[in-house]
Amino acid sequence: MRLLLDTHIILWAAADELPPAARQYIDDLSNTLLFSPASLWEVVIKNGLGRDDFNVNPVLLYNGLIASGYEEMPVSARHALFVSSLPPLHKDPFDRILLAQAASEGIPFLTADKALAAYPGSVVFVG
Numbered sequence: 001m002r003l004l005l006d007t008h009i010i011l012w013a014a015a016d017e018l019p020p021a022a023r024q025y026i027d028d029l030s031n032t033l034l035f036s037p038a039s040l041w042e043v044v045i046k047n048g049l050g051r052d053d054f055n056v057n058p059v060l061l062y063n064g065l066i067a068s069g070y071e072e073m074p075v076s077a078r079h080a081l082f083v084s085s086l087p088p089l090h091k092d093p094f095d096r097i098l099l100a101q102a103a104s105e106g107i108p109f110l111t112a113d114k115a116l117a118a119y120p121g122s123v124v125f126v127g
Helices: 009-012 021-025 037-048 058-065 076-084 094-105
Strands: 002-005 032-037 109-110 123-125
Touching: 002 009, 002 094, 009 021, 009 037, 009 058, 009 109, 032 037, 037 058, 037 094, 076 094, 094 109
Parallel strands: 002 032, 002 109, 109 123
Antiparallel strands: none
């Protein structure tokens, strides 16, 4: 199964701090794990703002994702336009583009964020 990972899932995987429910998806070799450039952008922005939960070198994070076999899912114009179809349940633009990517591609979105779990569609809550 192809899975798009929320930014925090990526950060926790990199730090080997995944919740058990998320670990079962990450460790399942039959899953294709996808990350978005929007997650790296989020890390760059929030790291620059001094957020402790984003205290990671984004270049090392990217290199680690690629080395671990994660696949990049580029953001397209179709993804950006899909954001307008999402209900306004969450205001974070990074989370909204990630949801739009997953929903428009018809793939599950793996998250530990309760607010994101409220969205319709294929959101897999692992919190």
